[in-house]
Structures are given as structure tokens and as C-alpha cells.
Amino acid sequence: MEYxxxxxxxxxxxxxxxxxxxxxxxxxxxxxxxxxxMELNGQPYFAMCGEFHYSRYPEADWETEIxxxxxxxINIMATYIFWNHHEEIEAEFxxxxxxxxRRFVELCARNGLxxxxxVGPFCHGEVRNGGLPDWLFGRSFDVRSNDAGYLHYVxxxxxxxxxxxxxxxxxxxxxxxxxxxxxxxxxxxxxxELTAKQGDEYLSGGSxxxxxxxxxxxYAEDAGMIAPFYTSTGWxxxxxxxxxxxxxxxxxxYTPWSxxxxxxxxxxxxxxxxxxxxxxxxxxxxxxPPYPRTKYPFACCEMGGGMxxxxxxxxxxxxxxxxxxxxxxxxxxxxxIGYYMFHGGTNPVGxxxxxxxxxxxxxxxxxxxxxxxxxxIRASNGLLRPLHYFLRQFGARLAPLATVLPxxxxxxxxxxxxxxxxAVRTDGKSGFVFINNYQDHVEMDTHEDVRFxxxxxxxxxxxxxxxSMTISKNASILFPFNFTMGSLNLRYATxxxxxxxxxxxxxxxxxxxxxxxxxxxxxxxxxxxxxxTDTGELDREEDGGYCVSIPHDRSALxxxxxxxxxxxxxxxxxxxxxxxxxxxxxxxxxxxxxxxxPLVGTSTxxxxxxxxxxxxxxxxxxxxxxxxxxxxxxxxxxxxxxxQDGMFSSYHVHVPKQELELKQGRIHDHKITLDFDRxxxxxxxxxxxxxxYTGNVGYAFxxxxxxxxxxxxxxxxxxxxxxxxEVLQQGEIVLETTPLRKGVMSVVADAGMAMEQHFExxxxxxxxxxxxxxxxxxxxxxxxxx
Numbered sequence: 105m106e107y108x109x110x111x112x113x114x115x116x117x118x119x120x121x122x123x124x125x126x127x128x129x130x131x132x133x134x135x136x137x138x139x140x141x142m143e144l145n146g147q148p149y150f151a152m153c154g155e156f157h158y159s160r161y162p163e164a165d166w167e168t169e170i171x172x173x174x175x176x177x178i179n180i181m182a183t184y185i186f187w188n189h190h191e192e193i194e195a196e197f198x199x200x201x202x203x204x205x206r207r208f209v210e211l212c213a214r215n216g217l218x219x220x221x222x223v224g225p226f227c228h229g230e231v232r233n234g235g236l237p238d239w240l241f242g243r244s245f246d247v248r249s250n251d252a253g254y255l256h257y258v259x260x261x262x263x264x265x266x267x268x269x270x271x272x273x274x275x276x277x278x279x280x281x282x283x284x285x286x287x288x289x290x291x292x293x294x295x296x297e298l299t300a301k302q303g304d305e306y307l308s309g310g311s312x313x314x315x316x317x318x319x320x321x322x323y324a325e326d327a328g329m330i331a332p333f334y335t336s337t338g339w340x341x342x343x344x345x346x347x348x349x350x351x352x353x354x355x356x357x358y359t360p361w362s363x364x365x366x367x368x369x370x371x372x373x374x375x376x377x378x379x380x381x382x383x384x385x386x387x388x389x390x391x392x393p394p395y396p397r398t399k400y401p402f403a404c405c406e407m408g409g410g411m412x413x414x415x416x417x418x419x420x421x422x423x424x425x426x427x428x429x430x431x432x433x434x435x436x437x438x439x440x441i442g443y444y445m446f447h448g449g450t451n452p453v454g455x456x457x458x459x460x461x462x463x464x465x466x467x468x469x470x471x472x473x474x475x476x477x478x479x480x481i482r483a484s485n486g487l488l489r490p491l492h493y494f495l496r497q498f499g500a501r502l503a504p505l506a507t508v509l510p511x512x513x514x515x516x517x518x519x520x521x522x523x524x525x526x527a528v529r530t531d532g533k534s535g536f537v538f539i540n541n542y543q544d545h546v547e548m549d550t551h552e553d554v555r556f557x558x559x560x561x562x563x564x565x566x567x568x569x570x571x572s573m574t575i576s577k578n579a580s581i582l583f584p585f586n587f588t589m590g591s592l593n594l595r596y597a598t599x600x601x602x603x604x605x606x607x608x609x610x611x612x613x614x615x616x617x618x619x620x621x622x623x624x625x626x627x628x629x630x631x632x633x634x635x636x637t638d639t640g641e642l643d644r645e646e647d648g649g650y651c652v653s654i655p656h657d658r659s660a661l662x663x664x665x666x667x668x669x670x671x672x673x674x675x676x677x678x679x680x681x682x683x684x685x686x687x688x689x690x691x692x693x694x695x696x697x698x699x700x701x702p703l704v705g706t707s708t709x710x711x712x713x714x715x716x717x718x719x720x721x722x723x724x725x726x727x728x729x730x731x732x733x734x735x736x737x738x739x740x741x742x743x744x745x746x747x748q749d750g751m752f753s754s755y756h757v758h759v760p761k762q763e764l765e766l767k768q769g770r771i772h773d774h775k776i777t778l779d780f781d782r783x784x785x786x787x788x789x790x791x792x793x794x795x796x797y798t799g800n801v802g803y804a805f806x807x808x809x810x811x812x813x814x815x816x817x818x819x820x821x822x823x824x825x826x827x828x829x830e831v832l833q834q835g836e837i838v839l840e841t842t843p844l845r846k847g848v849m850s851v852v853a854d855a856g857m858a859m860e861q862h863f864e865x866x867x868x869x870x871x872x873x874x875x876x877x878x879x880x881x882x883x884x885x886x887x888x889x890x
Contacts, residue, residue, distance in 0.1 A: 110508070140439065149500075152441055157469075160449025161450070167211045172479065176485055177495070181220070182444075186224070191237055191264075226293075232297045233297050234293065246308060265329065281333065333350050357544035359373065360463070377516055401440055407426075407430065408444065409444060409471070412464050424580065434502070437529070447473055451469050486682075489686075509528075513527070518544075524539070534585060567598065593628040594626070595649065605727070632650065636663050658678065701715075708885045722754075737884060742757065764784055793874060798816065804839055806828070
């Protein structure tokens with residue numbers, strides 16, 4: 105079936121924004137805004153913002169996790185500053201250890217990430233009272249209001265944050281480029297945790313309107329928090345300061361707040377329907393800002409990188425939901441994406457109370473994020489990383505392009521599985537096709553025999569030509585057309601550009617084929633002297649161009665000799681291989697590694713994190729150079745075998761095997777003990793317990809102290825032991841789970857004294873198996889081979 109779209113529109117009308125935002129640093133770098141995107145030094149800057157909460161992670165591991173986020177393609181770090189994590193007891197501020205904001209920001213700067221501080225005072229974040237300390241209540245003023253008493257404490261909080269962030273603002277040469285004021289003001293609130301848990305009492309959603317936001321901005325500036333831009337959440341009835349604050353948006357595939365005991369099934373969301381966010385006349389669903397849509401860039405701070413399980417909502421986040429969310433926002437004209445969360449964490453335990461919101465577990469805040477609570481690299485990360493690398497390399501091309509939708513788009517509903525969802529971003533001559541076949545809480549159809557007809561200003565592009573495509577369910581895809589590669593023109597490709605690597609003699613473009621779709625590359629003849637491929641078929645077209653077809657299950661190298669200039673290569677990756685690609689910047693050069701084991705760059709080389717395997721391999725694309733920077737072990741305990749295979753250097757790594765022997769005891773089916781030699785942990789990077797159980801809530805104790813928990817959702821419960829070393833010294837681990845029930849609970853009418861409940865139905869509480877997986881951290885250095 106042919107899908108046609110009229111994309112011969114004029115270039116997007118882009119002009120300097122009316123936002124009174126922007127700023128420079130001492131090195132001369134300058135941030136500014138057009139009405140469509142953010143700029144750095146006058147060029148489009150595609151923001152990829154990821155949320156990570158420093159106070160929910162051990163300080164000793166911050167830098168490693170910051171590096172993981174950077175390797176994932178994140179260029180801006182966002183973090184909440186939870187008031188009650190720092191001033192749980194009135195007038196006793198704590199900025200030490202895991203709460204050391206200054207050190208966290210400095211580490212972000214050291215690793216080349218910009219920072220957005222989300223300063224509250226209300227944050228939500230599934231924290232007790234949304235981050236407001238208990239002692240703030242029961243006063244003569246209302247919280248989240250313009251009452252003088254409340255504002256006194258807010259101003260004091262901002263002054264404390266300002267002291268910690270002194271010298272870290274962009275204008276001072278620091279990394280802080282943004283300050284978010286409040287959160288979901290007038291739009292949402294958190295449970296009031298001082299009240300009874302059988303109740304359902306919430307904090308105020310806020311009062312005082314835009315004047316309240318104006319005061320917060322003034323207090324932030326007075327405290328020294330002067331940044332190139334200020335933000336506030338724009339959804340709901342949130343007020344905003346016109347031309348002073350950039351409103352930010354988001355979207356979630358999983359909305360546990362919509363689940364009640366009376367309605368346990370979530371309805372599908374609108375998030376996976378293409379809309380044109382930056383169009384004043386288009387239908388944009390729930391996005392209805394109180395200003396012309398073309399006035400400001402459409403920017404996001406809370407795209408669901410996952411979601412925390414809630415007591416009444418026990419979902420498993422589909423990795424495809426995260427990648428599709430990104431594709432939908434970008435296809436709709438978003439040039440500033442932001443994930444909540446990108447990295448999970450662990451709630452600290454307060455001196456006076458647990459600091460979680462009671463709808464969620466007390467301790468774990470894993471969020472099923474692309475990087476987990478214990479640094480695990482999730483499947484969603486492998487789907488996102490190639491997209492982020494594309495935005496890093498080609499975002500400046502994409503940012504000015506307008507969104508064009510087919511006429512059918514306005515009639516599609518979330519429940520519609522039969523109609524293919526697609527959109528184009530274009531300037532009328534070139535651009536990208538976006539295809540989405542994912543919808544939360546709906547099983548999508550497979551679309552067969554798919555071809556596209558793109559009607560541009562001066563031509564019509566039809567693709568693919570050799571054979572049609574099958575779009576499988578849950579797929580989210582980006583294809584380029586009239587994509588320039590130096591002096592060459594790629595007329596279209598049924599593969600996504602990912603990144604590019606250049607050497608003295610050649611330049612290599614990396615492409616990712618979608619799962620189940622063959623790569624078809626149509627190249628204009630101009631500038632090509634010769635072309636060859638090591639896999640697939642090569643055909644000469646009637647107009648002199650070249651069409652290269654690559655089977656989707658085999659990676660391939662296409663080599664193009666130009667009539668002038670260096671050789672151009674296209675390395676076309678299978679969908680699976682692309683998920684193992686890591687782009688490493690070292691000594692001013694780009695290095696491309698393929699590794700199942702996640703890795704980060706260091707000042708001397710790389711570190712790899714191998715979960716469960718002490719023998720593993722990886723490859724580096726070296727483009728056939730005879731003398732290449734080789735990898736060698738940084739420790740004598742590690743051995744590295746190196747071999748050359750055409751364009752790749754292959755490495756096999758071996759480290760001594762480490763195992764944690766668990767002694768298990770079964771008290772009941774629902775209660776077991778674990779014991780082990782705790783001294784072994786001191787010599788291990790990490791050991792992750794993987795607990796296969798069935799129950800309602802899982803609890804982990806040591807010496808009677810709760811140190812971790814889990815709301816059962818069908819996935820294994822994982823606990824990283826390294827951060828709990830001190831707790832584990834108190835004694836054996838006791839794991840316990842409460843029953844998972846399917847049936848009816850009733851109150852016994854004639855029960856004496858206290859209420860007695862009676863359950864009828866099925867219930868199960870059982871631990872099936874527990875394993876301990878060692879994570880090996882291997883450091884390699886780079887030397888020049890002779």
C-alpha cells in the first residue's frame with residue numbers, strides 16, 4: 105500500500121524568540137533561543153536532557169553513572185533538589201555525602217554535561233510530601249502560596265541552594281544553564297504523608313498564580329541562581345511568566361495515578377499519535393497552551409523514561425514505549441527532549457520517617473529507567489542510544505525542519521490499530537520520515553506491503569523501490585531522504601543514520617536498519633566514481649544512480665569512491681548490532697565500539713561493566729587502518745587478546761572469576777534467609793541479587809532493618825549489594841513477601857473488638873529462586889600499535 109504525504113511546504117518560519125532568556129560564559133559560548141529551538145553559539149542545539157537524582161545515589165558512584173548517561177547520548181543533566189532530603193529537621197541543612205549538590209554539579213561539568221537544577225520548593229518525584237518537610241505544615245500559612253510565612257522559608261531554601269551552587273552558573277564558567285521553578289504548579293500535588301494512610305488527602309495544588317512564579321524567579325536570582333534560561337512545567341493549569349520562563353512539557357505511557365480500586369485498567373494515552381506541536385492551527389490533542397504555539401520552542405522535561413510501580417498499578421515498562429515516545433515528540437517538532445527518569449535510584453531513609461510517597465515502595469526508585477537503580481543498562485537504553493547519537497551528529501540539520509502530517513492523522517485514535525501512523529519533518533526539499541507502530545495498552549497490527557510517496561517542492565520521492573516494507577508492531581522508525589553526505593546525495597534510505605566517523609582518508613556513516621526491514625539505499629550518481637558492497641545487491645539505475653539492498657539480518661559495508669575527495673563508507677548495522685554501538689570521544693577523536701558489556705570513557709581509556717561474565721568480547725571499527733590505537737589491560741589480573749578482522753579490531757577479555765556463595769534457608773515459602781561472606785563484597789564491583797518470587801510486596805531486612813523493597817510486577821526483583829555493605833554487616837538477609845491475592849476481601853460483621861477481614865479466593869506468597877550475579881568492572885588503556 106502506498107502512503108502519500110504532501111511535503112512541498114516552504115521552509116519553517118524561524119526567528120529570534122521573544123523569550124528574554126540567554127547568556128554567555130567567560131569562554132565566549134552563548135545560549136539563545138529562536139521560536140523553534142535553542143541555540144549554542146548561533147547554531148541549533150538539540151537538547152537531550154536526562155533526570156538523575158544525586159540524593160538517591162551513593163556519592164562514590166556518581167561519576168561512573170554520569171559517564172554512563174553521557175555515553176547514552178545525554179548532554180544535559182536534570183536533577184531535583186528535594187527540600188526534605190536537605191532540611192528534614194528545621195534549620196539543620198545537610199549538604200554532605202550523598203546530598204553534596206556542589207560535588208555532583210562539578211562532576212557533571214568535569215564530564216562535559218550541562219545541568220538544569222529543579223529547585224522546587226515542591227518537586228513531587230514520588231517523595232514524601234512532594235519534597236516539602238513535615239515541619240513546614242501546621243503553621244499559620246498555606247504551603248505553595250504567596251503567604252509571607254511560606255515565602256520566608258522558600259527564600260531561605262533558595263539562599264542555601266545558591267550557596268551550594270556558587271560559581272557553578274554558566275555565566276561563571278559552570279555547567280548550570282537552567283533553573284526550573286516549582287513543579288506542576290496549579291496542576292498536581294502529592295499525598296500529604298502526615299495523614300492516615302487509609303485516607304486520600306493531598307497537598308494544595310498551589311495558589312497565587314503567575315505572581316507566585318514571579319516571586320520564585322526573583323528569589324532564585326537574588327540567591328545567585330542566574331542562568332541562561334528558567335523553566336516551569338506547562339501542563340494542566342500551570343501559570344507561566346510570559347517571555348521570562350520556557351514552559352516544558354512531557355508525556356507518559358504509564359499513568360498509575362489514573363488507577364483506582366474501582367478502575368484497575370489504564371486506558372491508552374494520546375502520546376503515540378503524531379501531532380504538530382508548533383502549529384497554531386493544527387489539532388494538538390491535550391496540548392493547548394495559553395500562548396500561540398509558534399511563539400516558543402516545544403520543549404520537554406518529563407518524557408517517560410520508565411515509570412515507578414505504584415501499589416495499585418503493577419506494570420512492566422515496555423522498552424519500545426520509551427523509544428517511541430522520543431520519536432513521537434521529535435517527529436511532532438520537539439527540538440528539546442527530556443526524560444524522567446533516565447537513571448533510577450534508591451530513596452534515602454530519613455532521620456524521622458521514610459521519605460517516599462506512600463503510593464510507591466519505601467526504598468527502591470528504580471523507575472524501570474534506561475539506566476537502573478544499580479547502574480544496569482536496560483534494553484530501552486540500547487534502543488535510545490542510536491537515536492541520541494543521530495541527534496548529536498545531525499540534530500542541527502533536523503531542528504529547523506517543519507512537521508508535516510498526512511490528512512489521515514487527525515482521525516486516528518489511540519485504539520486505532522489499522523491505520524499506519526507517520527509524519528515528515530522537512531524544508532520542502534529534504535528531511536526525515538517518522539513511522540510509529542507502538543501504542544501503550546493496545547496490541548498494534550502489523551502493516552505489510554508499505555511504500556511511501558513524498559511529494560516535495562520540485563520532485564516526488566517513492567520508496568522503497570525494490571521491495572515493500574513490513575512494519576511490525578511496536579516499531580518506531582526514522583528514514584532520511586535527500587540526505588547529504590559531503591558532496592554525495594542519499595536520495596533515501598530505509599535505515600536510520602546514527603553517527604559518523606572521519607579519518608584522514610575516509611569518512612564512515614553508520615546506519616541502523618529497523619528490525620525485519622531490509623536496508624535500501626538510493627544514491628544519486630553525481631560525484632560517484634565507483635561503488636561496492638560486501639553484502640547484498642548493487643543495481644545501477646536508469647538515471648545513473650545506484651541502489652544498494654542489504655538484508656536486514658546481516659550488517660554490511662558499502663564503499664563509495666568519489667570523483668573528488670575522500671572515500672565515503674556506509675556501515676549498515678542490523679537492529680541488534682546497533683544496540684551494542686558506543687560512541688567514545690577520546691583525545692579529540694571519535695572511536696566506535698560494539699560491545700554487549702556497557703562501557704564508559706575514562707581519562708586513560710575505557711571501563712567495561714560485564715554482568716555475570718568474566719570472559720567477554722567486543723569490537724572496534726578501525727576503518728582498515730594499519731596502525732590503530734589498541735586496547736590493553738590496565739591491570740595484570742586482566743588479559744586481553746587482540747586480532748584484526750578487516751575493518752574491525754576484535755578483543756577478548758578475561759578476568760578471574762568471582763562468585764558470591766549464598767547460603768539459603770527457608771523459614772516459610774514466603775520467608776527465607778540468605779547468608780554469605782561479607783568480606784568478599786569489598787573486592788567486588790557489584791553483586792546483584794536476582795530474586796524470582798511471587799507475592800504482593802517484597803521486603804529485604806538485615807539485622808531487623810529494612811534496606812530494600814519491591815512491588816511485585818512479574819519481573820525479577822534486583823538488589824545491588826555494594827551500597828548496602830554497612831547494613832549487611834548487621835546480620836543475615838531476611839527476605840519476606842506478603843500474599844498476592846485474586847479474590848474478594850470482606851469484613852466479618854460480627855467480629856469482636858478490632859476489625860476482622862476475611863479473604864476468599866487464590867493467594868500466593870513464595871520465593872522460587874535467588875541467584876547472585878557478579879558485575880565485573882574492567883579498565884583498559886589505549887596505546888598505539890607498532
